[in-house]
Amino acid sequence: MAVEVSVIATSSLGDRSYLASDGQVGVVVDPQRDIDRVLYLAGEKGVRITHVVETHVHNDYVSGGLELARITGARYLVAAADEVGFDRAPVSDGDVVPVSDGVRLRVVGTPGHTFHHLSYVLDEATDGGWQPVGVFTGGSLLFGTTGRTDLLGGGHAHELAHRQHASAKRLADLLPDGAQVWPTHGFGSFCSASQSDAPESTIGREKAKNPVLRLAAEEFVAETLAGLDAYPAYYAHMGVANAAGPAPVNLTPVTRADAAELRERIAAGQWVVDLRHRKAYATSHLAGTVSLGLDGPMSTWLGWLIDWGTPITLLADTPDQVTDAQRELVRIGIDRPAAHATGDVDAWAVDPGQIRELPMADFPALAAAQAGNTPAGLPTPDVVLDVRMTNEWTAGHIAGAVHVPLPDLPKRLTDLPAGTVWVHCGSGYRATAAASLLTNTGRRVVVINDKFDRAEPAGVAMADQG
Numbered sequence: 001m002a003v004e005v006s007v008i009a010t011s012s013l014g015d016r017s018y019l020a021s022d023g024q025v026g027v028v029v030d031p032q033r034d035i036d037r038v039l040y041l042a043g044e045k046g047v048r049i050t051h052v053v054e055t056h057v058h059n060d061y062v063s064g065g066l067e068l069a070r071i072t073g074a075r076y077l078v079a080a081a082d083e084v085g086f087d088r089a090p091v092s093d094g095d096v097v098p099v100s101d102g103v104r105l106r107v108v109g110t111p112g113h114t115f116h117h118l119s120y121v122l123d124e125a126t127d128g129g130w131q132p133v134g135v136f137t138g139g140s141l142l143f144g145t146t147g148r149t150d151l152l153g154g155g156h157a158h159e160l161a162h163r164q165h166a167s168a169k170r171l172a173d174l175l176p177d178g179a180q181v182w183p184t185h186g187f188g189s190f191c192s193a194s195q196s197d198a199p200e201s202t203i204g205r206e207k208a209k210n211p212v213l214r215l216a217a218e219e220f221v222a223e224t225l226a227g228l229d230a231y232p233a234y235y236a237h238m239g240v241a242n243a244a245g246p247a248p249v250n251l252t253p254v255t256r257a258d259a260a261e262l263r264e265r266i267a268a269g270q271w272v273v274d275l276r277h278r279k280a281y282a283t284s285h286l287a288g289t290v291s292l293g294l295d296g297p298m299s300t301w302l303g304w305l306i307d308w309g310t311p312i313t314l315l316a317d318t319p320d321q322v323t324d325a326q327r328e329l330v331r332i333g334i335d336r337p338a339a340h341a342t343g344d345v346d347a348w349a350v351d352p353g354q355i356r357e358l359p360m361a362d363f364p365a366l367a368a369a370q371a372g373n374t375p376a377g378l379p380t381p382d383v384v385l386d387v388r389m390t391n392e393w394t395a396g397h398i399a400g401a402v403h404v405p406l407p408d409l410p411k412r413l414t415d416l417p418a419g420t421v422w423v424h425c426g427s428g429y430r431a432t433a434a435a436s437l438l439t440n441t442g443r444r445v446v447v448i449n450d451k452f453d454r455a456e457p458a459g460v461a462m463a464d465q466g
Helices: 036-045 065-072 154-174 203-209 217-227 235-244 259-267 278-283 298-305 319-330 363-370 390-395 406-411 429-439
Strands: 004-010 015-021 025-029 048-053 075-079 089-091 096-098 103-109 118-126 129-138 180-183 271-274 312-316 339-342 383-386 421-424 445-448
Touching: 004 036, 004 180, 015 036, 015 180, 025 036, 025 103, 036 048, 036 065, 048 065, 065 075, 103 129, 103 154, 118 154, 154 203, 154 217, 180 203, 259 271, 259 312, 259 339, 271 298, 278 429, 298 319, 298 406, 298 429, 312 319, 319 339, 363 421, 363 445, 406 429, 421 429, 429 445
Parallel strands: 025 048, 048 075, 075 089, 129 180, 271 312, 312 339, 383 421, 421 445
Antiparallel strands: 004 015, 015 025, 096 103, 103 118, 118 129
């Protein structure tokens, strides 16, 4: 049987894991911490997992590799140069790892995303010898981009960008144009220098499309470093956890909180997170909560915004939504929420005065308000707040807007000019999170729940980009 590679996508974090198998045995690459997904897939395909491999010590999620190897008895391949607190099968550039009679892995050193990053060429046996099918590139060569080079500190970013360029060139020279490229990052992950431009790719396509294979080293380095924006604060904890050896996860239900307990937790300054869609939150929500709907990258923003270790309580329509949120959170090392509550919003409040609404508008409404014709039922904007990231702001923004990226907002809530705030982002998700934080300080806020590319056509004046 020909080798088959299955994708295990974690869209909320913008990452992919992989199961490569020959129908009998399987190799798992860069597994997320909730390994039940991997075990289910292997069982569905009837393959035994014999090898678990890491391309690098991950900075954007807690790995499930150690626990998966322990449960399955698989060999756990980790770079020999990485200092880790657990037993593993150390591998280095040039190693060849037999998987079965028809499948093997070749280890290729590809530093750049990290100093000891490895890629794994997947070879398939043919009548004429071994044929490369593709390469698991982790955070090295991605679809149309590369992994970012500043996660080990800005002081290393320039050197690692040079190494990233050399590593990508090496892979392109080593493999035929038809070889598949299977990266871990690049599908929305902040570990990527920019975002994926395709659902799949080959070495030949990357030669034609990827700047790392089209630019000279110095030009690539300059372009890469100039394009880097902030990355989630919780990344600081991921590499440490992965090097030490993550503990098994516990996804059993957490304790249920009643209205009195919710009020106490909010009063204590803990985070009580409303997982419902932002429109439901705007219609009716418990005062003091933060909107981070499960329909968006909840765990990324929550992990970025909180002070690490702050107790978190989850609010949702259904217990299944809480379960889904727990799964998202363990992937970034938030192992056990403090409590949860589900059901009707009114039941979360001790008294009706705790239930609030959050006004929503769109960019045509903002244009009208700025022209002196504020739509009925909405307060006139005194401040237009843009909570997008710096790269987004630089690419274009509203004239006169105040810019505070969402990750900076918790520490800058008192920096904003006085008055009613109309807040926007790229679509409405981050704006609603920002609005909930601002409302909790007593500010009057309107969420612009609209796509930013509609602002200018709606008549909103844009700043001159020079």
